[in-house]
Amino acid sequence: MDLTSMIPNGTEETQVPEQKLSKEEYAALKKQEREEVWAEVDAQAQAVFQDGDSLKGFLDFMAQCNTQRTPNLLLIYGQNPEAQVVRSYDRWQEEHRSPKSGVRGYTYMISTEYEKDGERRTGYTIGKGFDISQMTGKPLEDRPQRTMEELIGAVLKDQQVRMQIADNLPEGIQAQYIPKQRTIYVRNGMDEMTTFHAINRELACASLDQHDGSYARAKVNAQAYCAAYVIGKRYGAEVSGFQLGKIAEMQENGKKDPQELRGFLNDVRQAAYTIRNHMERNFGEKEQEFTKDEFSFDAPLSAEPPKGKKSKQQPER
Numbered sequence: 001m002d003l004t005s006m007i008p009n010g011t012e013e014t015q016v017p018e019q020k021l022s023k024e025e026y027a028a029l030k031k032q033e034r035e036e037v038w039a040e041v042d043a044q045a046q047a048v049f050q051d052g053d054s055l056k057g058f059l060d061f062m063a064q065c066n067t068q069r070t071p072n073l074l075l076i077y078g079q080n081p082e083a084q085v086v087r088s089y090d091r092w093q094e095e096h097r098s099p100k101s102g103v104r105g106y107t108y109m110i111s112t113e114y115e116k117d118g119e120r121r122t123g124y125t126i127g128k129g130f131d132i133s134q135m136t137g138k139p140l141e142d143r144p145q146r147t148m149e150e151l152i153g154a155v156l157k158d159q160q161v162r163m164q165i166a167d168n169l170p171e172g173i174q175a176q177y178i179p180k181q182r183t184i185y186v187r188n189g190m191d192e193m194t195t196f197h198a199i200n201r202e203l204a205c206a207s208l209d210q211h212d213g214s215y216a217r218a219k220v221n222a223q224a225y226c227a228a229y230v231i232g233k234r235y236g237a238e239v240s241g242f243q244l245g246k247i248a249e250m251q252e253n254g255k256k257d258p259q260e261l262r263g264f265l266n267d268v269r270q271a272a273y274t275i276r277n278h279m280e281r282n283f284g285e286k287e288q289e290f291t292k293d294e295f296s297f298d299a300p301l302s303a304e305p306p307k308g309k310k311s312k313q314q315p316e317r
Contacts, residue, residue, distance in 0.1 A: 033126050037075070037107060042258035044074040049254035049261060052245030057081065059226055059244070059268070063233035067273055070266040072109050076129065079106045084140055085132040092135055103134040143234075146283075148192040151235050154282040155199055155275065161206045163199075174198035177205040179215045193238055201228040204271035222247050223264060227271035234276065 021029065048058040061077045066085045068076065076083050088110045092098070099105070105128025112123050132140050146154075156163060161177070166185035169176070175186040175198040184202045186195070204224035209215040226247060232239045248254070251261060 030126075037109070037126055038071075040078065040107070041071045041074045041262070044078045045258045045261040045265065046254035047078075048074070048265070049248045049251040049256075051248050051253060052243070055226075055244045055248050058265075059230050060233055062269065062272065063230045069109065069111075070262055070269050072129070073265075073269065074262075075107055075109070080131065083131040083133075086129040088127060088129055092130060095137070097132075097135040097137045099130055099134055100136060103130065104128075105130050105134075144283075146235060148196060148237070151237065151279070152192065152196050152199070154279040155196070155203070157282045159203075159278070161203065175202045177202040177209070177217075179206075179209050179211075182206070182209075196237055197228050197232055200231045200275055201225055203275050204228060207271045207274040208267055220267065222250055223267040224271060226268045227275065230268065230272040231275050231279075235279075 048054055058073075058077055061081050061083075062073060064084055065073065065076065066087075068086065072086070076086050083106070086106065086108065088108065089099070089105070108127055108129030109124045110127040110129075112125050114121055114123060162181070162183040164183055164185050165188045167188055169185060169187050173187065174190060174194060175184060177184045184199065184206065186199060186202075190198070201224045204227035205217065205220055208220040208223065225242070226244070229239055229242045229244070231237075232242075251264065254261065
């Protein structure tokens with residue numbers, strides 16, 4: 001039986017009124033949403049370590065993407081591995097950008113602040129993130145191409161970790177961080193590419209040293225190796241020599257506990273971001289040039305010359 005003549009607009013899609021939830025129902029719904037999102041994060045963490053190629057894919061993504069929490073990196077990577085700058089709707093609004101017509105955001109953890117028991121705390125809510133390619137406004141500018149000399153200079157300039165050339169390092173050691181001395185010893189005379197990667201690996205080790213006596217190179221060496229890869233990839237250095245398959249095998253090809261895998265990736269993220277932020281600060285700083293200030297230290301004119309001297313303001317007669 002055709003009801004179109006009896007029910008006007010019966011074939012059109014109508015919006016079903018949203019059912020109001022009780023406080024308890026709403027809390028249960030949000031809890032389920034968080035559990036589902038974290039399940040996806042854990043699944044992605046395990047997939048990342050499936051083999052060397054899958055780990056490479058994720059580290060390539062970490063290198064190109066803007067700074068994010070580790071769960072967001074995993075979430076975004078699973079939805080769009082080509083994303084470069086992902087932010088919440090409100091953050092884009094602050095830059096006067098809006099989503100293009102028809103785009104859909106990505107599941108995204110948005111940091112929040114709230115007050116509880118008189119204390120200011122931070123948390124997160126599940127929302128939507130948008131990549132810059134989905135927003136109105138100017139597209140992302142290409143990253144400047146840097147020479148290897150510029151890259152090494154940006155890494156070494158104003159380092160908090162002491163750097164020292166060592167010509168007597170054991171055979172096969174390119175550079176090494178010594179925690180008790182808080183010093184990185186670097187072999188001199190290596191080619192630029194090897195020098196860049198070796199320094200970054202040791203800087204990553206140094207950044208993972210909590211200075212509480214718990215540091216052990218064996219615990220952070222693999223993470224530091226991956227962080228050096230991320231930095232090399234971001235700045236266009238040759239990274240084909242990195243062997244990431246062994247790292248995946250060390251993590252049992254993703255069969256380890258997801259929380260442990262996330263912890264590994266978080267160490268990589270922390271170390272890579274530390275080096276990356278240091279380099280970007282140095283790229284942004286310009287050398288001080290000679291400029292004339294509006295304030296000067298001219299000697300004041302004196303009405304009375306010092307005793308024994310004639311005033312320069314009054315000509316001799």
